[in-house]
Amino acid sequence: MGNSQTGEMVQSEKQAFLERWHDILAPNSLGYRIRLLSQLVRRKLQSHLEPFGVNYPTPTARRYGASF
Structure with a gap:
């Protein structure tokens, strides 16, 4: 039936x-690692800003012109 060589x-x-x-x-790519690192930094920054009521704008919000 199946050819083991194939x-x-x-x-x-x-x-x-x-x-x-x-x-x-x-x-393994550098771009993937940079994006992952930026997500982690953004989340850490957001967690530090939340107690002060400061919202860090997301890339999507900035893209569509949301003002904060």
Whole structure:
């Protein structure tokens, strides 16, 4: 029914693809890490500003012209 050689080829092609793209796939890319870090910093800042009643504008709010 199934050809084990074909399955091995598909698996090796997947492995070759992952090796070529390893540095730019999401968990490894610099852009992903920067975005994750900025989200963490924004949440931390927001948690410090909340007790004072200050709202830190979100990127979406700034994009659509919300005023704070």
